[in-house]
């Protein structure tokens with residue numbers, strides 16, 4: 001099945017996700033995978049500054065507070081920003097699997113408007129793995145971990161090698177990342193060492 005027609009439900013026969021033995025313990029704050037990442041980077045002034053934590057099994061919890069820079073309608077979060085928060089939380093599951101993967105498809109339901117100043121409490125879970133395809137779902141609730149559901153997403157991530165970034169990224173940023181010992185450490189933490 002080609003891109004665009006791919007179901008977001010793991011097919012029969014998909015493998016159950018397995019938490020990597022060296023994955024960070026449940027409760028551990030993961031920290032940004034890249035300082036300039038729009039989702040999690042600390043050096044990105046207009047970014048989401050989303051903070052993700054390892055959960056049990058292959059699950060992640062994350063929080064993000066909607067800032068004035070994230071508005072669509074007056075006083076409300078932009079839908080694309082909310083989709084970014086879901087994408088980032090789902091992408092963080094890869095820390096626990098220790099695979100590098102990029103979003104192939106992301107489907108979002110917007111259930112409730114999210115005001116500026118609200119904190120979105122997100123939770124993502126890996127639902128199954130089929131070859132290079134990683135199926136995952138997430139939900140975001142307003143202001144409390146058990147608050148009202150505002151957004152939901154289903155996604156498929158596709159496993160890639162590190163050279164996906166080095167071949168495709170703008171050379172300036174790639175060069176800087178390769179010269180940064182912290183970035184090399186992060187890249188290693190994602191990669192399965194055969």
Ligand SMILES: CCCCCCCC/C=C\CCCCCCCC(=O)SCCNC(=O)CCNC(=O)[C@H](O)C(C)(C)COP(=O)(O)OP(=O)(O)OC[C@H]1O[C@@H](n2cnc3c(N)ncnc32)[C@H](O)[C@@H]1OP(=O)(O)O
Nearest residue numbers: 001002003004006091102103104105156158165177178187
């Ligand atoms: C020292 C250097 C430092 C650098 C490194 C730092 C470490 C960083 C670590 C971690 C970073 C993570 C960053 C997280 C950020 C949040 C997540 C994002 O937003 S990611 C950005 C948005 N996504 C993209 O930009 C993807 C763009 N798309 C592509 O590049 C390609 O289309 C790609 C890789 C997804 C697939 O291309 P193919 O040629 O490799 O693979 P094919 O053979 O086409 O497909 C393989 C299987 O996947 C399915 N597939 C492919 N594309 C799909 C799609 N779009 N939807 C559903 N299924 C898809 C296919 O149907 C096929 O399945 P069948 O094996 O036949 O069962």
